[in-house]
Amino acid sequence: MRTFITVLFVISALSIIGIVLMQEGSSGGLGGMTGENTDTFWSQNKKNSLEGRMELMTKLIAGVFMVSALLLGIIT
Numbered sequence: 001m002r003t004f005i006t007v008l009f010v011i012s013a014l015s016i017i018g019i020v021l022m023q024e025g026s027s028g029g030l031g032g033m034t035g036e037n038t039d040t041f042w043s044q045n046k047k048n049s050l051e052g053r054m055e056l057m058t059k060l061i062a063g064v065f066m067v068s069a070l071l072l073g074i075i076t
Contacts (some may be wrong), residue, residue, distance in 0.1 A: 009068040016061045023054050
């Protein structure tokens with residue numbers, strides 16, 4: 001059981017590194033303060049794009065990473 005969780009932990013760590021490196025940088029960090037328009041076609045349909053799917057995968061793999069880290073901490 002410990003070996004399985006360790007393998008899952010390592011795979012999720014490497015996957016999250018790869019996915020984060022493949023994502024585009026977001027340059028709109030403080031755009032809300034400057035009055036930048038966020039109701040563009042891109043912002044409304046981002047979830048259907050490759051970038052939106054990569055963001056979802058990042059969140060899911062980060063969850064797997066955190067749960068496996070907690071389980072490894074409990075087991076040892």
